[in-house]
Amino acid sequence: MSTGTLPIEEIQAKIEEISVDQAQDELAQGDVVLVDVREPHEYEEAHLADSVLVPQGEVLARASEISEDKDARLVVYCKSGARSARAVHALQEELGYTNAANVTGGIDAWQEDGKPIIFAEGMTPEQRMRYSRHTLLPEVGVGGQLKLLNSKVLLLGAGGLGSPTALYLAAAGVGTIGIVDDDVVDESNLQRQVIHTTDRVGVPKTESAKKAIADLNPDVEVVEHRTRLDASNIMEIIGGYDVIVDGADNFPTRYLLNDASVRLDKPVVSASILAFDGQISTFVPHDGPCYRCLYPTPPPLELAPSCGAAGVLGVMAGVMGLLQANEVIKLVTGIGEPLIGRLLLYESLGTRFTELKVRRDPECVICGPDAEEIPESEMGSFPDYELFCGGTGS
């Protein structure tokens, strides 16, 4: 008979319940197997010393890992005492364990009583609280949050796309956010560049963004790169980061970034917006296509208007910027399916998403087979980007 269907009160009546004080006494005396039946991400976040993790759903299958001796003293806990009651009942009724007890109130009661707990390393109590909605997700957990806290992400621009991306990555606890921007905040930016404020018009964008991020999350270190990326500085600037977020407003920078990131093996999350339309893809060198596989040559000037010239719905920056942040979080934590080899188009007027396949170009001059023959001496020197469309946004 399955014990999972009985009401919890009925189960508790059939097993031995002990208080957290009793449990602590027994543990101090020794000769007890302490069993945690929560999920791995819960255990990772905080658990009792010397406990064995066997999630409730696996207790029957893995009972021998708990103890081969069915008369051994087992003290079983979970978060609040319900899952562990079912585990004790199952061990007792189905496998014949004779001496298992449930800790009433679980680790919550233990902690409330001020008894010692082993917390995940690397996170302060404030961080455990701040990021609890992340660590509650089994896919992220404490391990994923620590990866975010140790990650370094570079944003090209603190403008339309960069503003929402920066705010959400900062809130998510990305440890270091670099921002490349040589512009100052203008009144016409505020319709979409939500990291800036009215009273910071005229302030450099990197400085304004740094202020907003510091107010939001003091865990984040902001590195200001108050410059424009060019062939002379790109290798040095991007070299120190794990992921690059491309929201550049002009083609020379996009091609330059692509070529440098392929050579340095840095993933790039690339999005662009215009009017009511946006597109986004994730380029991971050699795992998928690069920007040049998708767009081998830039379009002529008349097909490359900037947002400044053509206008853009402010919300578009939010939608596409947050899709970029989502890609970054997946790349850093290693979860989900990044947009590698896929180009996602969003049309806001029709509220339609379209996904297109992007394939590696076997003849790509940057990531194709011949690209590896580029000698070290040419690293960092790139073709004639400035000749591409003077059609930059500025």
Place this chain on the structure above:
Amino acid sequence: MPTVKIPPVLRSYTADQTEVSVDGETVGAVLEALSVAHPEIREQLFSPEGDLNRYVNVYLNDEDVRVLGGLDTAAGGEDTVVILPAMAGGSASS
């Protein structure tokens, strides 16, 4: 009749229509019919020699026609032809 999705930068040539339905049994014929209906779009799509410009990507549904049969790829009633030029709008201001 296949539907052609027009990107923002080309909509001024299609009277601001985002989608245009035109006849044609191949991708090339569909784009030719589009160019007849909206003549100014032709030079954006094709070189003087009649090849697709390299800076314009054309997809039949979700696949780049270059990995299919190019302009000779068959297109039918339910198909969508997506014209996709690179876009660079993004983060900087002004």
